[in-house]
Amino acid sequence: MKILALETSTEFCSVALYLNGKTLHQEILAQRRHSEMLLPMVQKILAEAELALTQIDGIAFGAGPGSFTGLRIACGVAQGLSYATNLPVVGISTLEAVAQHAKEQKIIVALDARMGEIYHAAYQRLTDDSWKVISLPTLCLPQHAPVLTGNKWHGYGSGFDVYHQTLLSLYHENMHQIHFGYHPHAREIAQLAITKLIDGSNTESVKATPVYIRNKVALKENER
Numbered sequence: 001m002k003i004l005a006l007e008t009s010t011e012f013c014s015v016a017l018y019l020n021g022k023t024l025h026q027e028i029l030a031q032r033r034h035s036e037m038l039l040p041m042v043q044k045i046l047a048e049a050e051l052a053l054t055q056i057d058g059i060a061f062g063a064g065p066g067s068f069t070g071l072r073i074a075c076g077v078a079q080g081l082s083y084a085t086n087l088p089v090v091g092i093s094t095l096e097a098v099a100q101h102a103k104e105q106k107i108i109v110a111l112d113a114r115m116g117e118i119y120h121a122a123y124q125r126l127t128d129d130s131w132k133v134i135s136l137p138t139l140c141l142p143q144h145a146p147v148l149t150g151n152k153w154h155g156y157g158s159g160f161d162v163y164h165q166t167l168l169s170l171y172h173e174n175m176h177q178i179h180f181g182y183h184p185h186a187r188e189i190a191q192l193a194i195t196k197l198i199d200g201s202n203t204e205s206v207k208a209t210p211v212y213i214r215n216k217v218a219l220k221e222n223e224r
Helices: 034-050 068-085 094-100 158-170 186-199
Strands: 001-008 013-018 022-028 056-066 089-093 106-112 118-127 130-140 153-156 175-179
Touching: 001 034, 001 068, 001 186, 013 034, 013 158, 013 186, 022 034, 022 186, 034 068, 056 068, 056 094, 056 186, 068 089, 089 094, 089 186, 094 106, 094 118, 094 130, 094 153, 094 186, 106 158, 118 158, 153 158, 158 175
Parallel strands: 001 056, 056 089, 106 153, 153 175
Antiparallel strands: 001 013, 013 022, 106 118, 118 130
């Protein structure tokens, strides 16, 4: 199976091409230039693999949560490429993608959501490319992150980079180790998309939508 994956939910922009067990990938610190960088990166990685877009089997993108603008860019490009080629497309959780990068069995993912909040979820590994959701994705203050039971949990994601003391205090009885410097990447988006694309359910481009979680990006003056 050959899968093209796109991820633009953070300040990084990444593209990956899964080729029957081998993965080519690129990543750039894009800041706010995702829209101008993404398609050239897609063209470059397809050229590197000597493939036309019509020769791949499906498209995956980081569906969120994350930057509202970034999520719309990846989703829009994935939909556009899907419309042009009639390829199936699937959205993948950015939180699960961070967990997928880890090697451990029990993962707490916290992504910095700005405005003093985090996107949070907890997972337990079932197989190399599948996870059981222990705590559903949510938006919360770091000090109000969901309570978890048991120990040997590993923390990943930018939320731990920014709020590590708060989260360590909250999970001091559960946490085995915090790992710093991790964010969603197209490489893991591609890996997680394999099963969904093989299954073939919910892969129409019209069903490809971002997962925002947060409904508001700014507070009114009287709400501050």
